[in-house]
Amino acid sequence: MGLHGQEQQHFLLVSYPAQGHINPVRHIAVRLASVTGACVTVSTAVSGHRILFPSAAGPDQEVNDGAVSYIPFSDGYDDGFKEGVDDSSRYASQIVINGSRTLSAILDRLEARGRRVTCVLYTLLLPWAVDVAHQHGIRSALYWIQPATVFACYYHYFHGYDKLITTHAEDRVPVVSLPDLPPLRIRDLPTFLTATSEDHYSKSILDNFRAVFDKLDQEDDGRRPMVLMNTFDSLEGDVLRPIKDKMEVFAIGPVVPKEIPTGSDLFKQDEKDYMKWLDTKPARSVVYVSFGSLSAVKRPQIEEIILGLKESGRPYLWVLRNDCREEGLELEEGDDGMVVSWCNQLQVLSHASVGCFVTHCGWNSTLETLTCGVPTVGVPQWSDQRTNAWLMDEILGMGVRAEVNEEGVLPAAELRRCLEVVMGEGEGGEGIRKKVEMWKEKAREAVGEGSSSERNLWAFLGEISARCN
Known part of the structure; x- marks a missing residue:
């Protein structure tokens, strides 16, 4: 029993x-x-x-x-x-x-x-x-x-709103109104709903989602x-x-x-003692950067992140998977920065020295940063991440969404600007940190x-x- x-x-x-x-x-x-x-x-x-x-x-x-x-x-x-x-x-x-x-x-x-x-x-x-x-x-x-908001987006897409979305899919600015949801721009919707190319991968994923919702209709x-x-x-x-x-x-x-889990990842933990390194940093001073387990970070983006972090003048812990590292790419490390191939993210986010999470906005990472009370700079890549970034920025007020260029790369200057907004002493940063504490408490209560x-x-x-x- x-x-x-x-x-x-x-x-x-x-x-x-x-x-x-x-x-x-x-x-x-x-x-x-x-x-x-x-x-x-x-x-x-x-x-x-x-x-x-x-x-x-x-x-x-x-x-x-x-x-x-x-x-x-x-x-x-x-x-x-x-x-x-x-x-x-x-x-x-x-x-x-x-x-x-x-x-x-x-x-x-x-x-x-x-x-x-x-x-x-x-x-x-x-x-x-x-x-x-x-x-x-x-x-x-x-x-x-994924969040309920993303569930609702898919539900409405498969129940009569597909043409509304696909008609505007090539323009990121137009706002679409879906039942029982706040107005959403095309760029805020899951990428599989707005893919315009004949990409077989995106099509097969969308077909999979369609099959899931077909099952739910039964x-x-x-x-x-x-x-x-x-x-x-x-x-x-x-x-x-x-x-x-x-x-x-x-x-x-x-x-x-x-309780913070150990040995539960599909990637091997880096042997560097990043937690001991975090212990040496002041409270809320470290920028933690990670784009998750699937997103491929290309060389142009890596170079912009290197420059942006250096110019920000803030200590950083950066997760850059081994499969994203190209030969000849120099990653500066020292007292002000550490680059690891993988880490225990929940353990890092729980550390008092971490003051900001530059994230791809995967839903697991979003819930972890919300639970740990860490402000975010959202750099969504694909799937539900764009909607998650919108939630964090415009609905929850827990951070800002960074603007990428036409190639989809986050420029160094934009990264630096976002870090200053989120971690700085201005009104914006103070407001974000208050919202972060409020949602941390609500997550605990839940x-x-x-x-x-x-x-x-x-x-x-x-x-x-x-x-x-």
Whole structure:
């Protein structure tokens, strides 16, 4: 039996093998297990599983990590998808074929052990997991790992507003009005909605999103579809309310671990002692720069960042992945700056010396900086990041969005200007820091005992229990 006298549920969380998907899945898995007493299994592709658990005896070996078990499925690319080598459209078809077959085998294996799954939770880009669950007579729910505002943008695009958006897609300035959302410029919408080229990758991703929303349009034995969202009521309540008129939505965020995790990334931590270096810096003085796990930072942008950071005169910690470093590129380091290939971001953002986060505005990074109370300079790259930057700047007031040039590069002078606004002693910086503290407190309240997110998690568990009877 689980808590509150309910039958124990067994959730299988299925994640796309990317850092930005796996992290929120692992965090919600721990929360489901610890708060509700549910049995939880996580499944990502073999390539991601191998990196998470390099000491496992075999690539598909089940791993027990505390209250959560891990069993990988195969997407047909067990050595990982190689950007620029493998064909993205072929991968899109192969993950459906291989993923469906191997995920089905996992469900059979668990049932044979007396651990029957009662609900499949799937993330973005994996709509085929719904069909696998249905074939096994198992309930399913979408775990939406982007903000509710982005969910609403996609929903309206697939429900009659696609022509409004595509008509203006080549001009970033026009404002579009979508139901129940503030006015949004084209440049503030997710990139997959406004891509104008015949880019097969963008098209396949948009097709995947369309398939996800097609699944949500289908009733579950006469009941509305279920969606868990990594957001919270006081953050996006005005957007969540109209969505709840259409489906069962449970805001259970911010899904950020209470304790700083170690060894949970797909990238190896840099051996430099960056935390000790941060210890030597005054409070709120360090500029932390990171564009996440996927965005490719090219040489022209790197050179502008180097110049901008140097001219700002502020100490900085910069995450520049090894795959973004070109031969002959000199990165100045010393007492005033440190460049690392990867770091424990939550640990860095929690450090008192960090005064600003120059970020790509991925939703995980956005929630982490919000939870830690660090102002931002937004430099969105793609996907939901443009909308997230708009939220941080214009709605939450937690930072500024930097302006890039026609080549999409953030100039050194603009970086320097933004840092001065956010970290300076002027009225703008002071106002941003007050908003940051306010949202930090609201985020803390959202996940405390008896909080809105905890109540929503229990409501979700109750809904699953009702649908399983």
